[in-house]
Amino acid sequence: xxxxxxxxxxxxxxxxxxxxxxxxxxxxxxxxxxxxxxxxxxxxxxxxxxxxxxxxxxxxxxxxxxxxxxxxxxxxxxxxxxxxxxxxxxxxxxxxxxxxxxxxxxxxxxxxxxxxxxxxxxxxxxxxxxxxxxxxxxxxxxxxxxxxxxxxxxxxxxxxxxxxxxxxxxxxxxxxxxxxxxxxxxxxxxxxxxxxxxxxxxxxxxxxxxxxxxxxxxxxxxxxxxxxxxxxxxxxxxxxxxxxxxxxxxxxxxxxxxxxxxxxxxxxxxxxxxxxxxxxxxxxxxxxxxxxxxxxxxxxxxxxxxxxxxxxxxxxxxxxxxxxxxxxxxxxxxxxxx
Amino acid sequence: xxxxxxxxxxxxxxxxxxxxxxxxxxxxxxxxxxxxxxxxxxxxxxxxxxxxxxxxxxxxxxxxxxxxxxxxxxxxxxxxxxxxxxxxxxxxxxxxxxxxxxxxxxxxxxxxxxxxxxxxxxxxxxxxxxxxxxxxxxxxxxxxxxxxxxxxxxxxxxxxxxxxxxxxxxxxxxxxxxxxxxxxxxxxxxxxxxxxxxxxxxxxxxxxxxxxxxxxxxxxxxxxxxxxxxxxxxxxxxxxxxxxxxxxxxxxxxxxxxxxxxxxx
Numbered sequence: 028x029x030x031x032x033x034x035x036x037x038x039x040x041x042x043x044x045x046x047x048x049x050x051x052x053x054x055x056x057x058x059x060x061x062x063x064x065x066x067x068x069x070x071x072x073x074x075x076x077x078x079x080x081x082x083x084x085x086x087x088x089x090x091x092x093x094x095x096x097x098x099x100x101x102x103x104x105x106x107x108x109x110x111x112x113x114x115x116x117x118x119x120x121x122x123x124x125x126x127x128x129x130x131x132x133x134x135x136x137x138x139x140x141x142x143x144x145x146x147x148x149x150x151x152x153x154x155x156x157x158x159x160x161x162x163x164x165x166x167x168x169x170x171x172x173x174x175x176x177x178x179x180x181x182x183x184x185x186x187x188x189x190x191x192x193x194x195x196x197x198x199x200x201x202x203x204x205x206x207x208x209x210x211x212x213x214x215x216x217x218x219x220x221x222x223x224x225x226x227x228x229x230x231x232x233x234x235x236x237x238x239x240x241x242x243x244x245x246x247x248x249x250x251x252x253x254x255x256x257x258x259x260x261x262x263x264x265x266x267x268x269x270x271x272x273x274x275x276x277x278x279x280x281x282x283x284x285x286x287x288x289x290x291x292x293x294x295x296x297x298x299x300x301x302x303x304x305x306x307x308x309x310x311x312x313x314x315x316x317x318x319x320x321x322x323x324x325x326x327x328x329x330x331x332x333x334x335x336x337x338x339x340x341x342x343x344x345x346x347x348x349x350x351x352x353x354x355x356x357x358x359x360x361x362x363x364x365x
Numbered sequence: 366x367x368x369x370x371x372x373x374x375x376x377x378x379x380x381x382x383x384x385x386x387x388x389x390x391x392x393x394x395x396x397x398x399x400x401x402x403x404x405x406x407x408x409x410x411x412x413x414x415x416x417x418x419x420x421x422x423x424x425x426x427x428x429x430x431x432x433x434x435x436x437x438x439x440x441x442x443x444x445x446x447x448x449x450x451x452x453x454x455x456x457x458x459x460x461x462x463x464x465x466x467x468x469x470x471x472x473x474x475x476x477x478x479x480x481x482x483x484x485x486x487x488x489x490x491x492x493x494x495x496x497x498x499x500x501x502x503x504x505x506x507x508x509x510x511x512x513x514x515x516x517x518x519x520x521x522x523x524x525x526x527x528x529x530x531x532x533x534x535x536x537x538x539x540x541x542x543x544x545x546x547x548x549x550x551x552x553x554x555x556x557x558x559x560x561x562x563x564x565x566x567x568x569x570x571x572x573x574x575x576x577x578x579x580x581x582x583x584x585x586x587x588x589x590x591x592x593x594x595x596x597x598x599x600x601x602x603x604x605x606x607x608x609x610x611x612x613x614x615x616x617x618x619x620x621x622x623x624x625x626x627x628x629x630x
Contacts, residue, residue: 213477215473215475215477216477216479218430218473218477219471219473219477219478219479219536220479221430221463221466222428222430222466222469222470222471222540223466223467223490223491223495223539223540223543224463224464224466224467224491224495224543225463225490225491225494225495226459226460226463227459229494229495233490233494234479237481238479238480238481315481315523
């Protein structure tokens with residue numbers, strides 16, 4: 028038998044560096060499942076292509092219909108406006124939750140409790156009925172005749188109400204994301220900043236927030252994508268000019284709902300795909316200076332080549348490679364310690 | 366509040382740091398039990414002692430990162446964290462406290478460099494934002510400082526790409542950028558690999574030679590013997606013994622000091 032003879036040499040010196048030559052382990056079932064999945068998928072696609080109910084010509088016809096593309100634009104507007112308000116409000120709520128003032132803290136907690144504890148659809152419906160609850164909006168001192176008073180219906184159209192409804196709900200989630208981000212920054216960062224004489228707001232904007240962005244951005248990207256899809260619920264307000272409701276309205280006239288749902292889905296997919304790409308670049312930008320294991324691999328490699336200090340995490344001889352200007356490499360051992 | 370002497374207005378030149386019966390409690394845990402000491406201008410004082418003895422807490426009291434429970438602490442004749450008028454103490458607003466901290470540099474055990482800024486940006490941040498100095502001037506000074514700590518060619522590196530010793534030297538440069546009159550070092554070499562300790566201590570020696578007033582919490586007895594003007598041994602929140610480093614290290618008078626030194630020397 029040459030079994031033992033074949034095993035020993037690679038362990039010893041001579042062949043240890045040679046690439047391992049071995050018969051690959053076979054995974055026959057992987058192949059089987061892959062073929063099966065591809066077959067099922069192909070079957071579905073072929074079937075869908077010829078199934079009359081999908082009505083592909085209609086999909087093509089409505090995909091770039093002016094009403095649909097206008098509705099897509101409105102969907103984007105809803106997403107952007109409500110997300111911007113939600114992020115601003117979320118940062119405020121997050122800072123409030125971290126406040127030493129117990130009243131401020133409880134108010135923020137109460138807000139989250141209400142807005143996270145009830146469905147968006149219900150909240151949007153209530154916003155739609157707001158003019159029944161508050162018929163006029165008055166500005167002035169309590170229990171006095173108001174300085175200005177206008178009717179709620181006139182002041183807030185359904186688009187505004189939809190934005191308010193979406194934003195206030197989303198702010199509750201954003202608050203939690205921002206809070207987690209702020210808490211993820213090491214306490215030493217705040218101390219170092221304060222010790223340099225920087226004010227609270229400088230510490231926040233220059234030191235804490237930029238670092239918490241790394242933690243805040245990925246979930247925020249998810250929230251934007253989620254918000255884009257949640258805009259389809261504003262029909263509860265009722266606001267009807269965004270993508271989903273608009274395509275439903277068109278199909279109510281044509282009695283052909285399926286192709287219009289496909290059209291809407293294609294538009295949603297198009298937007299979410301763009302957002303995902305944007306998110307990737309934002310994440311890269313904010314992981315600057317932090318050796319992110321995955322996204323910065325090449326970057327870290329570069330730096331190592333230059334410093335020579337990084338790669339030897341366990342091997343422990345970094346000082347040797349320091350620049351020639353270095354004054355100390357010889358001394359450290361003799362210094363101080365014992 | 367005891368405070369036997371005045372805040373130092375009568376003296377021609379007040380001591381750089383004057384601590385009188387400084388006491389600090391965290392809840393029911395009294396960490397500092399009345400520390401009184403004086404650091405002269407240009408003096409290098411080493412604070413040594415077992416962990417938990419309150420050295421770091423005392424250091425953090427000096428720039429008001431911790432608020433005293435009792436006693437008085439003044440830097441350069443100025444009461445830290447409080448304003449005194451008509452015999453009453455008024456707590457300082459954050460802005461005033463920040464103003465006091467500008468003149469006190471601090472170096473931390475774990476460096477606490479800002480990871481999202483390069484070495485140069487780390488050093489430039491405070492002079493730019495806090496003092497509002499012009500950018501070109503700040504950058505020139507920052508590059509000088511980095512050269513002084515031997516890192517001129519590392520200016521554009523992020524902290525993650527520097528070794529521990531290099532990071533700590535950047536941290537020292539960052540503190541010096543505010544032109545402090547007092548430097549506090551909180552175990553500056555404790556988080557470093559042994560072979561990186563020397564490069565940081567060398568920078569500190571250079572600083573001491575230039576006449577910087579320094580308070581150093583450290584376990585590096587060799588550094589204390591060579592550089593320090595005075596050595597203070599603390600244990601369980603009190604100053605057990607202090608004096609010239611050579612004397613305290615060679616002939617410790619208290620049993621507690623002897624026991625500690627026999628372990629670390």
